[in-house]
Amino acid sequence: MKVSVSTPSRICLFGEHQDYLNLEVIASAINLRFRAQGVKREDRIIHVRLKGEHIEREEIIDLDKPITYDHNRDYIKSAINVLRRKGYGITSGYDIHMDSDIPIGKGMCSSTTMTVVFIKVLLELMNHPDKHDPEKIALLAFDAEVAEFNEPGGLMDHYASAYGGLLHLTFNKEKTCVNPLQTEIPGCFILFDSLEDKQTTKVLASAKFPVLEAIHELGEYGISSIRDFVENEDYLMYLEKLSLARQVKVKANIDNYKTLKEAEKMFASGNIDSERLGELLKRHHGNLRDGLGISTSKIEEILNTAYENGALGGKINGSGGGGCCYVYAHEADSQKILDAVCDKGYWGVILKQDSGVRVDK
CATH class of the missing domain: 3.30.230.10 (Ribosomal Protein S5; domain 2)
Structure with missing residues (x-):
């Protein structure tokens, strides 16, 4: 069989x-x-x-x-x-x-x-x-x-x-x-391929290990997680103990954790504000771009073109350094956004939510 x-x-x-x-x-x-x-x-x-x-x-x-x-x-x-x-x-x-x-x-x-x-x-x-x-x-x-x-x-x-x-x-x-x-979630998501290959393990290592090393370095002050900075803002004073490069990455992770918690409250309420969701996605991407350094010029071109044509927000998807990104939009604007980005030579597709691993007929 x-x-x-x-x-x-x-x-x-x-x-x-x-x-x-x-x-x-x-x-x-x-x-x-x-x-x-x-x-x-x-x-x-x-x-x-x-x-x-x-x-x-x-x-x-x-x-x-x-x-x-x-x-x-x-x-x-x-x-x-x-x-x-x-x-x-x-x-x-x-x-x-x-x-x-x-x-x-x-x-x-x-x-x-x-x-x-x-x-x-x-x-x-x-x-x-x-x-x-x-x-x-x-x-x-x-x-x-x-x-x-x-x-x-x-x-x-x-x-x-x-x-x-x-x-x-x-x-x-x-x-x-x-x-x-x-x-x-109302509206839809549109996935775009930047047509740039990336080295996943290299990008992950550059984003992961400096933060883990920074947390370990601050362990003597009672800090064991990014979560500690959000739950007790007094810990923020110890960030100056880190090198500037590590400070930037840790601060990006702190704000991304705050962003997630805001989104979690919105999802739990069942009342989704599409514009606010778009803003949170933009904020998350900004930290990934400026703090962790994982975006590229092509990713930024895709996102900016999508915003110019009605997208509410978006971000890189996955480890970064190339690969795919997506935007969030009202369904009425989805085809216009897709066409505008694809006209610049990129590939895109409108996405639907789906089920997990399964047996198919």
């Missing part, structure tokens, strides 16, 4: 570059998906065919031989190794075909969705009870993608893809708390 599964990409509304700081994120799954179809083989070979935007490759994995990595980010093989190491008995071979309409290398979590959907199809083919558990799937995918290769990423993409919908995620050190938000 053939099994068909898929999982969504996501946009991060608030909390970009804050999941790995054990803070909070508000994200939405969108209707760009990674798909996989699988069927059992009579031998112990896992044969994977992958096709996507500008990518086509094949993996042949013999379960009777040690599975070694040909390169960093060898996520198909790492997913199998992680599953086996955690006691999931993969005893049969499978033919698995994978494809995607998610932009590759653009901050749209294409590698995460590939890993999530690959683990989902394996669990379905194995008929393992964890196939119904989005949190287990998210954590397995995180181990295969991030922990296995000691990469600097966080958990947002894995949870957003596995759970779907609109989520408020709180990343405590002990456990990630998942709060599905039932609020329906």
